[in-house]
Amino acid sequence: MKNIKVLGSGCANCKATLKLIEEAATAANVEIELEKVEDIAKIMAYGVMSTPGVVIDDKVVHAGGIPDRKTVDSWL
Secondary structure, three states: OEEEEEEOOOOHHHHHHHHHHHHHHHHHOOOEEEEEEOOHHHHHHOOOOOOOEEEEOOEEEEEOOOOOHHHHHHHO
């Protein structure tokens, strides 16, 4: 099971990214552990300066803007 974290303060793009990942995982029938990280210190610890950021298994795979669906599918 992949551990996926969406880093962001709770903005609309962060919420949309969270929903997109949930929908993609459900469609692909992939079990994930999805976590929302809003603590600025934790976000900065990953080196993410623009949100939303996406971290999969402790590796930053995306920062800034909503990723497209094909990209999310490739992560799963």
